[in-house]
Amino acid sequence: MIILGIDPALTITGYGVIDVKKNKLVLVEAGIIKTFPKEEIPKRLNKIYQAVNKLILDVKPDVLVLEKLYAHYRHPTTAYILGQARGVICLACATQDIPLVEYAATRVKKAVVGKGLASKAQVQRMVAGLLNFSEIPQYADVTDALALAITHSYIIKTVISE
Numbered sequence: 001m002i003i004l005g006i007d008p009a010l011t012i013t014g015y016g017v018i019d020v021k022k023n024k025l026v027l028v029e030a031g032i033i034k035t036f037p038k039e040e041i042p043k044r045l046n047k048i049y050q051a052v053n054k055l056i057l058d059v060k061p062d063v064l065v066l067e068k069l070y071a072h073y074r075h076p077t078t079a080y081i082l083g084q085a086r087g088v089i090c091l092a093c094a095t096q097d098i099p100l101v102e103y104a105a106t107r108v109k110k111a112v113v114g115k116g117l118a119s120k121a122q123v124q125r126m127v128a129g130l131l132n133f134s135e136i137p138q139y140a141d142v143t144d145a146l147a148l149a150i151t152h153s154y155i156i157k158t159v160i161s162e
Contacts (some may be wrong), residue, residue, distance in 0.1 A: 001063070001157065002015075002018070002059060002060065003019075003061060003063055003147040003149040004055065004056070004063070004064045004065065004091055005017075005066075005146055006064065006066055006145050006148070007141045008043055008066065008067075008086045009082060009085055010027050010035060010045075010084065011036075011037065012032050012033070012141050013032065013051075014030075014032050014140075014141025015033065015145045016029075016142060016149050017055075017145075018149075022068040022155075023124075023157070025130060025153060026120040029059060029079055030137065030158040032141055032142060033047065033048055033051040033052070035047050043126075045084055045085065045087075045088045046088075048085055049089075049091060049092055049124045052088070053092045053095070054094040056092060056096045057096070060108050061098060061155065062099070063152065064067075064093050065097070065101050065103065065151070066086060067104070067105055067144070067148060068103060068104045069083060069086060069110040070104070070105060070143040091158055092147075103151055107119070108123075109147075111147075111151040111154050112127065112130075112147045112150055113126050120143075122143075123140075123143060123147050124136045124137070124140060126147075127146045130150060131146065
């Protein structure tokens with residue numbers, strides 16, 4: 001099963017693709033989609049949309065995994081902007097007829113690290129270890145996206161074995 005995890009944001013959207021083969025996690029591809037604050041919002045959203053569309057066409061995932069939207073009352077604008085990036089990713093999913101699954105950040109941290117309140121550094125180290133990286137990726141957005149994909153592989157494995 002090929003799983004595409006995406007950590008959406010307007011400036012840096014991280015993505016990670018894993019293939020689950022015989023209970024092994026194999027890294028297929030990982031990286032970022034970067035936009036620039038000087039560009040207009042519609043152009044930035046289009047860049048994310050086009051890049052996700054191309055990614056779906058290239059890797060042909062069986063499922064796309066996103067983090068559930070969390071909005072802190074002190075930062076409503078952040079949630080609004082994040083929602084726009086998530087929206088174009090959801091649109092790409094729909095146009096390519098790819099199933100979409102969402103998990104809360106605490107669920108992802110619990111699945112990958114064992115603690116729902118794990119730090120970003122803990123998630124990064126665990127993802128790097130699970131996928132046999134020689135070093136931790138530069139962008140936490142990449143490891144967050146891979147953590148989403150890994151979480152889904154664990155949940156699917158649990159559902160299938162029950």
